[in-house]
Amino acid sequence: MSDDLVPDDLWERVSPLLPPRPPRRRRYPGRLPVDDRAALRGIVYVLCKGVSWADVPAERIGCSGVTAWRRLRDWTEAGVWPRLHEILLGELRKTGLLDMDDAAIDGSHIRALKRGAHTGPSPVDRARPGSKHHLMVDRHGTPLAVSLTGGNRHDVTQLIPLLDAIPHIRGTRGRPRRRPKRVFADRGYDYDKYRRLLRARGITPKIARKGTSHGSGLGKTRWVVERTFAWLHQFKRLRTRYEIRADLHLGLLQLACNIICLRRLRASF
Incomplete structure (x- = not known):
């Protein structure tokens, strides 16, 4: 084993x-x-x-x-996990398994048992101490960037930081790829300020509007980020935060993203 x-x-x-x-x-x-x-x-x-x-x-x-x-x-x-992630994304792009034209973003709450940095009263868990995993994936659910914040941080605050955290992805001739063409998000990201920030970067925002009925069709592309969260939560250490040090929990989260990328790379052979 x-x-x-x-x-x-x-x-x-x-x-x-x-x-x-x-x-x-x-x-x-x-x-x-x-x-x-x-x-x-x-x-x-x-x-x-x-x-x-x-x-x-x-x-x-x-x-x-x-x-x-x-x-x-x-x-x-030493920054081992982000460098490994950049290498794996480059290999995925080289084999044609990375589709960055469409990206999806979302956040997920977890309980933090020992408090520490990047914890806060969770609005979905009776104000118990918690943290949030924020994730951006490509069209197939491949993790592009991940971050950790307190449980009381709004999802939209991590939209731009996650975009900036996407590494320069090589693997093909020409300039490295770093930005998607479109970003899909749920109603929690419905702020015109962030739509303008995305358009200023040459990215088309595909964000559901608050107060509108469901059935916009965005879920046909956005569901992949929920599936990736399900993959991440198969790693039992990520379901609850036990580490007091935020950087160590983030390191485990990054390692899990690397393992997911490697599994997808194996499927191509």
């Missing part, structure tokens, strides 16, 4: 991005450091199973939960 957590195609893409370890002292060598692949296996185990770091089975995974947490901290601070 442990070998399936970090398959070869994932490890081949992650390993060149990992920061080098600090040099060891010759006089006091101490223990040998845990293998990076085993540490990544521990991280993915927590992400998929939703267990606490202390409950990682070191004898099966090859790494303790404390070591896996430390590597997650170090690799997140």
Whole structure:
């Protein structure tokens, strides 16, 4: 089972991005450091199973939960996951599996049990502490950008930051692609100010109007973002926020997006 957590195609893409370890002292060598692949296996185990770091089975995974947490901290601070995401998006574009003409955006609430940065009283959970996942996907539901905010932040506040967070996607000849042509969103994004901001960037807003009846047809394109949220919530650690540090929860969220991109890339072979 442990070998399936970090398959070869994932490890081949992650390993060149990992920061080098600090040099060891010759006089006091101490223990040998845990293998990076085993540490990544521990991280993915927590992400998929939703267990606490202390409950990682070191004898099966090859790494303790404390070591896996430390590597997650170090690799997140080094920016490994966004760089991996950019590489995977480039590969998807090269194989013709990325369609950025249409993009969809939405947000999803989760409960935050330990508070911390980017938490707030959730308006959909009796003002309990919560956070929000904000996601932008392409026409097929491939994650393009993701962010984390407090549970009381409005969805529309992350529209422009998510657009700016889309990496420069290469993979074909010519200039890298970064912006979609159209953005689909629900009524929570119905503000003329943001429509003007989108048009100023050369993007056509496709946003449902408040107070109008359903049946606009936008759901035929917008549903893919809801499906991607369902994919993300299959990673049990993302259903509830346990990390006090917001950057570590965001790192797990970015890693899950990378795994989704890799699964879509595998389907092409």
